[in-house]
Amino acid sequence: MVDLPAKIRVEGLGVSYGDKIALKDLSLQIPANQIFGIIGPAQSGKTTFLKAVNRTIDFVSNATVKGRVLMDNQSVLDASSFTPVKKLSNNGMRDLCGYRRRIGMVAPLPVGLPMTIYDNVTFAPRQAGIRKKDELDTLVERCLTQAALWDEVKDRLDTLGTKLSGGQQQRLTIARALSHEPEVLCLDEFSIAIDPVTTMRIEDVLKELKAEMTIILVTNLVQQARRLAKRTAFILNGELVEEDTTKKIFSGNASDSRTNEFVSGIFG
Amino acid sequence: MEKVIEFIIRVCGISAVIFVFAIFGFVFWEGRELLISGEFNFWKFLFTKEWYPASESNPRFGVLALIAGTASVTVLAMAIAVPFGLGAAIYISEFCGSRLREALKVIIELLAAIPSVVWGFIGLTIMNELIMKLFGAPIGLTVLNGAIILALMSVPIIVSISEDALKAVPDSYREAAIGLGVTRWQMVYKVLLPSAKNGLLAAVLLGIGRAVGETMAVLMATGHAVHIPFDGTPPFFHPLDSVRTLTATIAAELGETARGSEHYQVLFVVGILLFSITFAVNLTADLVVKGIRDK
Numbered sequence: 001m002v003d004l005p006a007k008i009r010v011e012g013l014g015v016s017y018g019d020k021i022a023l024k025d026l027s028l029q030i031p032a033n034q035i036f037g038i039i040g041p042a043q044s045g046k047t048t049f050l051k052a053v054n055r056t057i058d059f060v061s062n063a064t065v066k067g068r069v070l071m072d073n074q075s076v077l078d079a080s081s082f083t084p085v086k087k088l089s090n091n092g093m094r095d096l097c098g099y100r101r102r103i104g105m106v107a108p109l110p111v112g113l114p115m116t117i118y119d120n121v122t123f124a125p126r127q128a129g130i131r132k133k134d135e136l137d138t139l140v141e142r143c144l145t146q147a148a149l150w151d152e153v154k155d156r157l158d159t160l161g162t163k164l165s166g167g168q169q170q171r172l173t174i175a176r177a178l179s180h181e182p183e184v185l186c187l188d189e190f191s192i193a194i195d196p197v198t199t200m201r202i203e204d205v206l207k208e209l210k211a212e213m214t215i216i217l218v219t220n221l222v223q224q225a226r227r228l229a230k231r232t233a234f235i236l237n238g239e240l241v242e243e244d245t246t247k248k249i250f251s252g253n254a255s256d257s258r259t260n261e262f263v264s265g266i267f268g
Numbered sequence: 269m270e271k272v273i274e275f276i277i278r279v280c281g282i283s284a285v286i287f288v289f290a291i292f293g294f295v296f297w298e299g300r301e302l303l304i305s306g307e308f309n310f311w312k313f314l315f316t317k318e319w320y321p322a323s324e325s326n327p328r329f330g331v332l333a334l335i336a337g338t339a340s341v342t343v344l345a346m347a348i349a350v351p352f353g354l355g356a357a358i359y360i361s362e363f364c365g366s367r368l369r370e371a372l373k374v375i376i377e378l379l380a381a382i383p384s385v386v387w388g389f390i391g392l393t394i395m396n397e398l399i400m401k402l403f404g405a406p407i408g409l410t411v412l413n414g415a416i417i418l419a420l421m422s423v424p425i426i427v428s429i430s431e432d433a434l435k436a437v438p439d440s441y442r443e444a445a446i447g448l449g450v451t452r453w454q455m456v457y458k459v460l461l462p463s464a465k466n467g468l469l470a471a472v473l474l475g476i477g478r479a480v481g482e483t484m485a486v487l488m489a490t491g492h493a494v495h496i497p498f499d500g501t502p503p504f505f506h507p508l509d510s511v512r513t514l515t516a517t518i519a520a521e522l523g524e525t526a527r528g529s530e531h532y533q534v535l536f537v538v539g540i541l542l543f544s545i546t547f548a549v550n551l552t553a554d555l556v557v558k559g560i561r562d563k
């Protein structure tokens with residue numbers, strides 16, 4: 001069914017926050033070097049899915065997980081051997097941080113960290129041990145260029161990241177997510193707070209980036225998934241309704257009638 | 269009805285302002301004769317260390333030693349309380365589970381509720397002996413003793429205000445940092461502390477205000493000797509010396525002076541000095557807190 005080798009394989013993933021079940025028994029494969037779209041109405045568990053994949057779910061105190069997530073056929077999240085962050089040994093913590101560095105995450109609302117633009121982009125690489133100035137300089141230019149922000153900020157890299165406009169901050173978050181050269185880039189409704197022109201610019205960037213990495217695009221704009229994603233999954237109330245080629249999902253005769261209703265805007 | 273309530277609330281609000289001015293006015297009024305008489309030399313008052321207010325033949329009013337007493341106890345107290353308070357706040361807000369958090373907060377509030385005489389009593393007895401035993405000091409009522417007591421008294425303020433400041437940092441910052449693969453400690457150090465720095469500074473300043481203004485506990489714990497604990501011989505600062513603070517001096521001496529006497533008036537001038545110091549500290553703290561809101 002999937003021709004390319006799967007970059008990420010999710011097997012029976014379930015997530016609950018206390019008593020509230022946010023994801024139920026979700027299994028799917030995400031092929032490498034493609035944009036993989038995830039659509040679904042509000043509160044359906046899309047963000048939760050990304051948190052499980054990049055394992056920031058570990059830091060949500062009331063969350064419990066089921067199932068497994070594999071990356072390159074290696075288990076990166078396994079409920080049967082899951083250790084809460086608080087009980088993690090130093091080595092365990094280092095492995096977890098190391099794993100999270102393989103994934104870049106872009107949140108719905110732009111978050112310029114309260115430091116300079118330069119520091120925003122070099123924060124993760126520096127903490128990971130890169131200290132040489134010229135190496136960092138190159139990295140900053142590369143990431144900001146990839147995020148289509150370089151020309152606008154190259155003369156003021158030492159101003160605060162929080163002083164940029166919303167659209168610029170969102171591109172800064174993308175640059176930051178790229179700074180540790182992730183293998184997988186997760187975008188969570190990235191265009192929620194930015195204008196259509198900037199959105200289109202970032203979409204162009206994503207089309208280029210997929211040559212280098214796997215992209216998971218959670219989107220509230222179903223048309224955005226249609227434009228960009230090769231395959232798309234539709235999640236409803238924490239359950240995977242179906243996952244198929246984007247063409248099929250949007251063709252109007254997807255396997256599940258709820259999908260057809262959702263993409264044609266009847267609910268959601 | 270509404271008018272009446274509005275009126276009452278307004279009176280309450282205005283009365284707070286009136287009280288502050290009235291107190292300042294009163295303190296100033298009681299010391300006025302001395303202040304305006306040509307004899308009082310303000311520089312001599314601040315910068316000489318002879319404090320013999322009750323001498324019949326030659327009364328001298330130099331508060332330098334008292335200022336040094338207040339300053340040494342406060343600075344040492346903060347050197348203890350700030351790392352503990354900030355550390356506790358960081359632990360409570362970022363690292364501990366919700367059950368433990370509630371428990372710790374209750375305990376810290378309890379710490380804040382202990383009356384200051386009780387602290388003084390602890391200083392006078394337990395701490396006194398402990399210091400004599402541990403350091404072989406002839407007397408345990410010292411700068412160190414007072415500083416430890418004051419540190420314990422200001423830790424609750426520092427913790428609760430710092431914790432508020434850390435809580436005010438949006439979770440999106442934490443998530444963004446964690447998502448970048450940095451450890452939680454790196455997140456705290458590089459993202460949280462810089463974002464919360466104004467609130468943390470305000471917490472420290474209010475802790476200082478608390479320490480400078482505290483009377484009873486330091487009166488009992490510091491030995492009440494007019495003495496400057498600094499000199500030219502290493503280590504230059506002697507935490508095992510006894511000192512006396514500005515507040516303790518007023519508390520101990522005011523009851524024994526004749527109303528309107530020179531000694532009585534000079535104690536009010538000391539009060540004005542104290543008032544100015546705490547006012548400056550609190551004002552700075554307020555401005556700093558305001559700085560956070562404007563950002």
Ligand SMILES: Nc1ncnc2c1ncn2[C@@H]1O[C@H](COP(=O)(O)OP(=O)(O)OP(=O)(O)O)[C@@H](O)[C@H]1O
Pocket residue numbers: 017018020021022040041042043044045046047048049060062
């Ligand atoms: N920390 C939490 N504690 C309790 N419940 C949570 C928590 N985080 C999310 N939830 C709940 O889990 C469900 C799924 O949330 P999630 O954020 O994954 O949905 P989403 O599809 O991303 O929604 P949206 O489109 O609004 O971003 C929701 O019902 C939400 O209220």
Ligand SMILES: [Mg+2]
Pocket residue numbers: 046047048188
């Ligand atoms: Mg979401």
